[in-house]
Amino acid sequence: MRKLMKIVVALLIVLILIAGGVGGYLWYDTKQHVDQFVMMAKPFAEISYGGIEVSPAGSLGVTRLRISPNMVNDVITIGAIRMHAPNILALLKTRWQLSQAELPGALSLSVREFELPLHGGILGASPPSSQQSGPLEDLDALGCGQVAHLGGTEWQEMGYDHFIGNVEIGYHLDAARNVLAVRVDSNTRDWATLNMDIGFAIPGSVRSITELAAQTKPRLASLNVTIQDDGFNQRRNNYCAAKAGKTIDDYLANHVRLLVERLGANGINPGPGLVAAYRKFLVDGGRITLTATPPAPIDPTELQHYTAEDVIKLLGLKMQVNGEAVADLSASWDSAKIARALGAEPQPEKLVEEAAPAPAEQVVMIQKSYHPTPVGELGQHVGKIAKLKTATGATFKGQLEAVAEGIVKIKIRKSGGSVTLSLRTNEIDSAQVIY
Incomplete structure (x- = not known):
């Protein structure tokens, strides 16, 4: 029993030393990054802070921040900004994962006691005009x-x-x-x-x-x-x-x-x-x-x-x-x-179909048009342009991407790019395909 107690005590001491070493590294590394950020922000705002805190429970943060933007007469104060992980070793692993652009399994960020006066230049600014609103x-x-x-x-x-x-x-x-x-x-x-x-x-x-x-x-x-x-x-x-x-x-x-x-x-x-x-x-x-x-x-x-x-x-x-x-x-x-x-x-959409160029000595005009197609046969026309009408009366024009397990995927071109819709086959009243 005494030997077991010695082993337990030794393990506790080792864990405390590891946690202390990890905490010291995290404190120093975080302080360096925060100081660099404060210097980089000087053209835009004056930032000061009270200290760096590392908790064995798995949190790391900056306390007592004071931010004074240069462009407005205002002061923002924050009690603490903290990053949270399940424990201090997980926090160390999280820092390493983020540095490698890896995605940690869990992570959270908290901002406590964020305070901003209502009479300053941020929240107390003039209301927008009726033309701007x-x-x-x-x-x-x-x-x-x-x-x-x-x-x-x-x-x-x-x-x-x-x-x-x-x-x-x-x-x-x-x-x-x-x-x-x-x-x-x-x-x-x-x-x-x-x-x-x-x-x-x-x-x-x-x-x-x-x-x-x-x-x-x-x-x-x-x-x-x-x-x-x-x-x-x-x-x-x-x-x-x-x-x-x-x-x-x-x-x-x-x-x-x-x-x-x-x-x-x-x-x-x-x-x-x-x-x-x-x-x-x-x-x-x-x-x-x-x-x-x-x-x-x-x-x-x-x-x-x-x-x-x-x-x-x-x-x-x-x-x-x-x-x-x-x-x-x-x-x-x-x-x-x-x-x-x-x-x-959105801007008006245009559906453009281009035919492959014919030999120089011969010009072939290929006329394509919409053909009524049973919904159950849409899988045979993947890649083609289709027009689908749903039970609600909505009509969608675009390229058939996939048909499987009762779902029809159709890509619709928009002014800002494209969007792919997933329509259930039992919701499609009629279908037409260009060929």
């Missing part, structure tokens, strides 16, 4: 009397003095399910809290940051978003009701009416259930939760080509307000109007 901006100020924009000045009048918050962003790779799980936790004191979990499907093992970045079309596997009101709703309601010279109930009714009208004029038409849920959240505060559990992972960029009703089904969307399910999630939208409102209206 888009039709889908400043929706939270609708019905607020003569106030068209909520910013630093308005927040001060609501009783806020500083913007004080915390945020932590992290991920871990679930190799068993081929999912990259991302988590974001953020809260602003006396304002609101945001918790967001997103799962992205990845094709097999991803070993490097480069491989992850190459996944230009991440597929959404799951989503859970919770917004917790920590006092902002009541302050905004009281402030805007006073500015409008109305009771709070009358202000809220007017605000919701104006919001629905503005959204509708720009192609977004929320149904009665969503409107009632939004009003309930404004009145009661509490929390609003949105979850998505798609039957199969889906590329979010594809959703713009579906109707709102189909998007709800494809994502398996559910919503709750203060634990009460919102039964009616009906909505509709006009993609063209939304694109115009966002200043992202």
Whole structure:
């Protein structure tokens, strides 16, 4: 027994020495990098910090930062910025992996006690003019009397003095399910809290940051978003009701009416259930939760080509307000109007087919046209241009990329590049192929 105790004590001493050596290396290496960054930032901002902290629990950070941007009269203070790993040895391995552009299995970064005054040059800047503001901006100020924009000045009048918050962003790779799980936790004191979990499907093992970045079309596997009101709703309601010279109930009714009208004029038409849920959240505060559990992972960029009703089904969307399910999630939208409102209206597309050059002594004109094709035979035309019409009435023109397991993949050319849609064969009403 005594010999066993000696072995245990010896192992503990060795572990402590290793942890101390690793901690010393990490402290020195981090300080060098932070000092280099401070020097590089001098043309843009004055940065000072209190110290470097290394925890045996697996965190490494910079404390008591003070940032003074040169271009504005403002000071940003941060209690600490820390990188987290499961333990100090994992942290050392993580540092090495990052230096080699490898992707660690799990990592998170936290910013604590981020503080920014509302009267400075960043948050206290002049509000944008009506020409600079888009039709889908400043929706939270609708019905607020003569106030068209909520910013630093308005927040001060609501009783806020500083913007004080915390945020932590992290991920871990679930190799068993081929999912990259991302988590974001953020809260602003006396304002609101945001918790967001997103799962992205990845094709097999991803070993490097480069491989992850190459996944230009991440597929959404799951989503859970919770917004917790920590006092902002009541302050905004009281402030805007006073500015409008109305009771709070009358202000809220007017605000919701104006919001629905503005959204509708720009192609977004929320149904009665969503409107009632939004009003309930404004009145009661509490929390609003949105979850998505798609039957199969889906590329979010594809959703713009579906109707709102189909998007709800494809994502398996559910919503709750203060634990009460919102039964009616009906909505509709006009993609063209939304694109115009966002200043992202696509250019007209042209379908061009080029024939191979014929011998100089003979010119052959090959006339190609669309031919009706059974959906079950689309696999015979991979690589050709097709026109697919879905049950919702949407029509997609592009190049057939693959047909397998009840899914038809079609690449559509856009002004900014291309997008590949995955359509289920049972959703395709008719198909035509050029040949």
